[in-house]
Amino acid sequence: MFDDFSSSMSQIKSGDFRALAVTVAERNPAIPDVPTLSEAGTEYGLDGFDASAWFVLAAPAGLDPAIRDSLNEAVNSILDQGAVREFWENGAVPLGGSPAEAEEYIRVELEKWAQVIEAANITVE
DSSP: OOOOHHHHHHHHHHTSSOOOOBSSSSOOTTSTTSOBHHHHTGGGTOTTOOOOOOOOOOOOTTOOHHHHHHHHHHHHHHHHSHHHHHHHTTTOOOOOOOHHHHHHHHHHHHHHHHHHHHHTTOOOO
């Protein structure tokens, strides 16, 4: 099955589930012995496979830059707190960053998945 770590990490760590691969580009620090799908699937043409669930805190367009920067600083500070980092590192990888980095990440994701949709001729019914 494909699942995100927040749902299955306790079963993986207890040995009830065996993780075969992660779908992101780099191995997950919580389970460093589990290869990426790209590493595990080279013979199946999965080189470069990278798909992840991600979350971003967004605000309305035109938000005052001072408010945006203050919120960004607060969120990054919260993500750096030990208990918060420990909670998320039970499978997720909290990144934090700047508004510009989030914008670039979203742009790249939209471009990547648009190519997949086009190549697979996916349409809305």
